[in-house]
Amino acid sequence: MAQLPDSLLRRSAEARAKAEGRPVDEILAEMKGEAPPAPAPPAAASSQPSDAGGGRDLAAESGTYGVPVPLLERSxxxxAKADGTPVPAMAGVGAPAAAASAVSSQPSAAPAPQAPSGPPPGVRTQxxxxxxxxxxxxxxxxxPQDKVNVWPHLLAIEFVALLVVLAALTLLSAFVDAPLxxxxxxxxxxxxxxxxxYFLGLQELLAYFDPMVAGIIIPTFGMIALAFIPYVDRNxxxxxxDRKFAIAVFTVFFMAAAVVTIFGSFFRGPGFNFVFPWRDGIFFDDLLTILE
Amino acid sequence: MADEKGRGGIKEAVSGLGDHVQNSQVWNSIFRPGSPMRAENSDSPRNRSYVIMNNVLYHLHPVKVKRHGVKLSYTLCLGGLSFFLFILLTITGIFLMFYYRPTSPQAYFDLQALASDVAFGQLVRNMHRWGAHLMVITVFLHMSRVFYHGAYKPPREFNWVVGIVLLVLTLLLSFSGYLLPWDQLALWAVTVGTNMGSYAPVFGNQVTFALIGGVQITADTLLRFYVLHVLFLPFIITIFMAVHFWRVRKDGGISGPL
Structure with missing residues (x-):
């Protein structure tokens, strides 16, 4: 059997602990086979005959389990024969004689340091x-993976996210008119x-570079570079x-794009000259309508 | 007393009618086995699976996903929200099409009429515009999220490329819609944008000529951008979205935990 991950075992143990009202750790240990199982129902425990000496009351056992006495006796x-141990004393049946005959048939078996003697030649036992x-x-x-049903766990989250965005958008639209x-x-x-x-970053670059560079080369190669990321990053x-370099490079470009876009949006005024938005005002029509 | 009894009778009649409808052949032909809409539905692992498996949702989601994938903090729902915004923009856009003529000067007057004469016209236009801006943001953030999770790694490389195409198409959709109000903001923003394109080597001028239908923006450009905006680009982006979603499912759904 495949080894189950600890997290799965733990969840299962917790569920069982809840159902059976036992401590989680006990059940967990039991599942891992580290500790003896918790006390089972009495019937199951005593059904294993103790063959290490001690008397047995076959008649009483027969009454308890509904197994006929001769069968119990035979088993x-x-x-005793197979293990090479003496037959325990019995009560309620003609035990001593039977036990004596059983022992006498295999007199050397009691200490049994050597391997148990096999069957007589020509006899096959199973x-x-x-x-x-x-x-x-x-x-x-x-x-095995820790998985959950999409319905309801994921769909519920998605539906709530959808409603939140729809509500926010409706609210914004109710109070802020699109510019005209x-x-x-x-x-x-x-x-x-x-x-x-979303193009103001490029327009900002136009202030520094040749139009050919800012308008064509940078956006074109930027998009191609983006598309090739999975084929370049072989890690x-x-x-x-493990991927500090990749993250660093992406973050630098991400921040650079954000900075030039913010710069082009807020810090450029008439003639696309530098302005301070808090001093000279905002020259960004869509946002202006939101702020007004 | 008599009144209460009467109300109870109505209540029974209504619930009886509901049972009747829920057990009808029509109802059961619409909602497949396992649907919570069905009368005999009960909550069980099997029926939870059927909700997805017996549903058009099976195109978008498997029956089960890794537990970490449903954490809001893992995806922030950005891809799903981009798709939702696309649907919302389609719905509001179709509404706007009923009241808009892509000619000069009617386009501008139609927008004025939308604000004054059409029920909820201004609200729908606002949702269309702010929703479009929001979609550019969510698509971009979705891309960033995918990058930071390394979710573009094999076998998902090609789906990342499809995603970049979707990003470009989203920008083009937004840009082509920018001209349609036919006001000063629209005209000159698009002028600045298309001027950049004319610097492209070899075919720059030809591409710009084809895009705006002339050497400079005219009323013909309005029709051209309108067709691009409401038919051509949505058609293209829908195809790429279909491939994108299909690949998400086939490439193994949500990426692994970090």
Whole structure:
């Protein structure tokens, strides 16, 4: 059997502890086979005959378990013969004589330091040693995973997220109107003229670089570089501690994009010259309508 | 007393009608076995599986996901919210199409009429515009989230590329919609944007010419951007979204824990 992860065992033990009202640690130890099982019901415990001496009351056992006395007797003799131990004294049956005959048939067996003597030659005996639990012929290497049902666990979260966004958007839309300036006029260019905010980073770059560089090369190669990330980053690990370089590079570009976008949005005024938004005002129409 | 009795009778009649409807052939043909809408539905692991498996949702979600994947802090629902915003933008966009003519000067007057003459017209337009901005943000944050989780690693490399295409299409959708109000903001923002494109080598001028339908923005550009915005780009992005979602399912669903 595949080794179960601790977390799964723990969950199962907790569930059982809740159902049976026993301490979790006890059940967990029992599942791992570290400690003897908790006291089972009395019937199960005493059904294992104690063959280490001591008398047995077969008639009483027969009454308890509903097994006929002769059968119990036979199983007891067979066991004694197989283990090479003396037959325990019995009460209620013609025991002493039977026991004596059993012992006398194998006189040397009592101490038995050597291997148990085999059956006489030509006799084949069979004995059930253990029951092997049925399992797959081919073992699977896949570890069991801790999974939950999508319904309701994931769908409920998604639905709530959807409602929250819808509510927030409706609320914003109820109070803030989308901008609508004057009719489009080809002869009157507003100052400054700004692109939509997600392109303002590029427009900001236009202030530093040749249009060819800022408008074409940087965005084109930026997108191509983004698309090629999985083929360039050959590191198989997903742990942040293993991929510090990749994270650092991405974060630098992420922050750079954010900075130039914020700069182009808030710190550029008439003539696309530098301004301080808190001193000279905001030249960013969509946001302006939200703020007003 | 008589009144209470009468009310109880109505209550019984209503619940009886509900049972009747829930047990009807029509109802059971709509809601497949396992659906919580069915009368005999009970909560069991089997039925929880059927809710997904017997449902169009099976295109988007497997029956079970890794436990860490349903933590809100792992994905922040960004991909799902991007998709939701796309649907919301489609719905509000179709509403707006009923009241909008992509010609000059009607386009501008239609937007004014939307605010004054159409029930909920201004609200729907606001939701369309703010929702579009929000979608650009959620798509971008979704990409960042995927990067920081290393979720683009094999076997998900190609789906990352599809995601980049979706990001570009999202920007183009937003940009093409920017011109449609046909006001000063729209005209000059798009002018600045398309001017950048004309610097592209070799085919820059030709591409810009095809995009805006001339050497500079005119009323023809409005029609061109309108068709791009309401038909062409949504058509393309829908195809890429279908591939994106399909690959999410086939590449093993949510990425592993860190």
């Amino acid at each position: 007891m003799f067979a066991r 004995r059930l040693l253990t029951v092997v639990k049925a399992g797959a012929i081919q073992g699977t290497e896949k570890e 300036l004057e009719f489009a006029n080809f002869n009157e260019q507003p100052n400054p003229s700004k692109a939509p905010w 198989p690990s997903v742990r942040p501690s």
